[in-house]
Amino acid sequence: MKNILEIKDLSYQVGDNKILKHINLQVESGQYLTFIGPSGSGKSTLMRIVASMLTATSGDVVFDGKSIKDYEPTKYRQRVSYAFQQPTLFGKTVKDNLEFPFLVRNQEYDQKKAISALEMVNLDESYINKSVNDISGGEKQRIALLRNLLFRPEILITDEVTTGLDTENKEIVHQMLEKFNKEDQMTILRVTHDESEIEHAAHKITIKDGEMI
């Protein structure tokens, strides 16, 4: 299997505060990695660097054979997609959110595609015109995740996206990601501190004090 992602001697610091120290990691295409470690250890920072939301102080991230520095950031982020822990919904309705990935790609909005995406996370088509204010926390998290998934990225990064979800919602998200990982070979980097997720994880990577152990 080829490496879709390589993290090479990556460090990140703000002032004198060394947040990440010499991280090295190779990720094969289609892998499902689970990042664990105490809060404040640098997991989110590492993920945001991989997602090109932050730039490393030193070292490199190589995606699909090319340094992250050589990609146009927006094109890169469409292929390596980062999902936030506590996302906000955009605009007024659910549609505004599902339309966004189309706007990003200068494509015409495809309502059918949006509705079938909703169905993937157990939401029916009546949701499309619902106001973002009438959406529960669990629904919100699922809809936000669809924005990352409407156009399948090669790497999906989920940063504690199931925190605060009930068991049922968690299960919906797990099954969907599992399916994309198995069927579409989508590489997934998951950050979590959920005990059952950690227990069932196949590949675990621990980050502590900015180091991989």
Add this chain to the structure above:
Amino acid sequence: MSNNLTVSNTTLVWGFGLVLVALVIGYREKLGINKDVLIGVARAIVQLSIVGYILKFVIKTDDNWLTMACFVIIVINASWNAGKRGNGIPKAFRNSLLAISVGTVVTLGTLVLTGSIKFVPEQIVPVTGMIASNIMVAIGLCYRNMLQTFTDREQQVLEKLALGADIKLASIDILRDSIKSGMQPTIDSIKTLGLVSLPGMMSGLIFAGVDPVKAIKYQIMVTFMLLASTGLGSIISCYLGYREFYNQQKQLNSKLLQ
């Protein structure tokens, strides 16, 4: 002949009594504003006197180059003040200069070309001042709104960027709000025009003995002029300004946020 304008130095001294009212209130209520009031009054007297003499000279000389020089000085001064209101937004002066230059040249140019005003110093200089100061205020509001909304919507902007949005798509609603906030005072003031306030230009003309019906025509023109110029200034400064919230890698520059 302008008839009843009878302000003299003596009447001004009596008028200064009104400042004392403000000072007494400030003192009794412990507002801590007396120093500012005194400095403000002193500056107003000195600045306006200087401007009065300069204008007198410029109007008497009636030289096109001198008129142009006044135009340039007003525009630069307004841009510098607008830039200061950028509160650390990079290139705020440069962008304000462009916005105010374009805004004033376009509106003033239209007025001169259509014959609404003549290219003589006594018309060009005050109208330039009026336009430039209004754009300056508009830009200040745009900048303040932009800093505030980028701060409030930081999370949303980050999410949009993470989904691969270009910086313009990630900021378009902030951009719209900011442009609107720059134009809002002008739009609001139009609604009450003549009902609540008689605007400065019109009051001045009526004061000087001009037929009120003629004065309102000027005021209507001024209204059009201010709408156009604050609109242009807001759009230009916002479209140039929002880019400064991002770095080369299209990441949000969180240092700018409050």
